Amino acid sequence: MGGAWTDETLTNPHAVADKRQRVQRMFSAIAGSYDLNNRLHSFWRDQAWRRAAVKLAEVKPDDYVVDVACGTGDLTLAFMAELTRIGNVSALADHVIGIDFTFQMLPFAQQKWSQHPLQTEHRGEAFVPQNLRQIVRFLNGDAQQLPLPNACCDVVSIAFGIRNVQNVDAALAEFFRVLRPGGRVVVLEFSEPTNPVLRFVNRLYCGRIMPYTATWISGDRSGAYKYLPKSVETFMSRQQMQNHLETAGFGKIVQKPMTFGVCVAYRGVKVERPVPSPGNPGEG
Numbered sequence: 559m560g561g562a563w564t565d566e567t568l569t570n571p572h573a574v575a576d577k578r579q580r581v582q583r584m585f586s587a588i589a590g591s592y593d594l595n596n597r598l599h600s601f602w603r604d605q606a607w608r609r610a611a612v613k614l615a616e617v618k619p620d621d622y623v624v625d626v627a628c629g630t631g632d633l634t635l636a637f638m639a640e641l642t643r644i645g646n647v648s649a650l651a652d653h654v655i656g657i658d659f660t661f662q663m664l665p666f667a668q669q670k671w672s673q674h675p676l677q678t679e680h681r682g683e684a685f686v687p688q689n690l691r692q693i694v695r696f697l698n699g700d701a702q703q704l705p706l707p708n709a710c711c712d713v714v715s716i717a718f719g720i721r722n723v724q725n726v727d728a729a730l731a732e733f734f735r736v737l738r739p740g741g742r743v744v745v746l747e748f749s750e751p752t753n754p755v756l757r758f759v760n761r762l763y764c765g766r767i768m769p770y771t772a773t774w775i776s777g778d779r780s781g782a783y784k785y786l787p788k789s790v791e792t793f794m795s796r797q798q799m800q801n802h803l804e805t806a807g808f809g810k811i812v813q814k815p816m817t818f819g820v821c822v823a824y825r826g827v828k829v830e831r832p833v834p835s836p837g838n839p840g841e842g
Contacts, residue, residue: 559798587782599768604823607817626715682713702729711737713743716744716746734808
């Protein structure tokens with residue numbers, strides 16, 4: 559497989575016309591080593607960030623959750639764990655859907671779910687909790703055109719994926735479309751520390767050290783781990799992300815920086831828009 563990224567396209571990867579196809583090729587190339595590199599190069603913080611995102615979503619027992627750009631399923635299964643903790647397992651069929659644009663990621667996600675203790679502890683038993691295996695489903699789909707009906711879920715999440723889509727506003731519009739009124743969007747994404755010293759250290763690590771070690775571990779030739787620091791460095795600021803969420807129609811937006819600001823979780827709520835009644839002032 560040819561390289562997805564070159565020095566020229568990495569000048570600003572978000573401006574590349576075929577970014578969508580390059581991102582897909584990149585993730586196809588690194589799917590097998592994705593989890594290992596995530597754990598090692600986040601110093602095992604990536605799972606804590608995902609748990610914080612789940613907490614920020616304020617999941618309720620009967621919520622339906624859609625995890626976009628689910629990758630190998632870590633955040634999808636974290637939402638599943640929270641739902642089974644607070645709700646009735648036998649009533650949770652199809653309550654969690656993981657969607658990813660790169661098909662090669664999904665077998666790893668499905669394998670995690672098939673080996674999850676919630677399933678393995680019942681293997682060989684005559685009784686299996688009703689709908690157990692249907693709690694989680696994984697689908698191949700695009701964040702910019704979700705294969706879901708309008709107003710079908712209560713939470714939409716995307717972890718470390720929003721900067722990878724071709725058109726951020728198109729993806730946010732889709733999230734708004736599939737959420738019910740009052741539903742929450744949770745965006746977990748890398749950022750840069752606001753402290754100049756920490757920002758320098760983070761750029762040194764992400765830009766000079768991590769690309770070599772991650773590439774060596776993965777054997778990657780797509781340029782994925784050169785793309786990562788450049789895609790963060792050239793992506794929108796925290797305020798710009800908040801502005802885009804507001805433009806998409808979300809309100810009550812909060813930001814939660816984590817680990818000195820190298821990661822930020824955003825939450826927005828789909829606020830019901832009042833429909834003017836006949837005779838309202840200014841109508842006509």
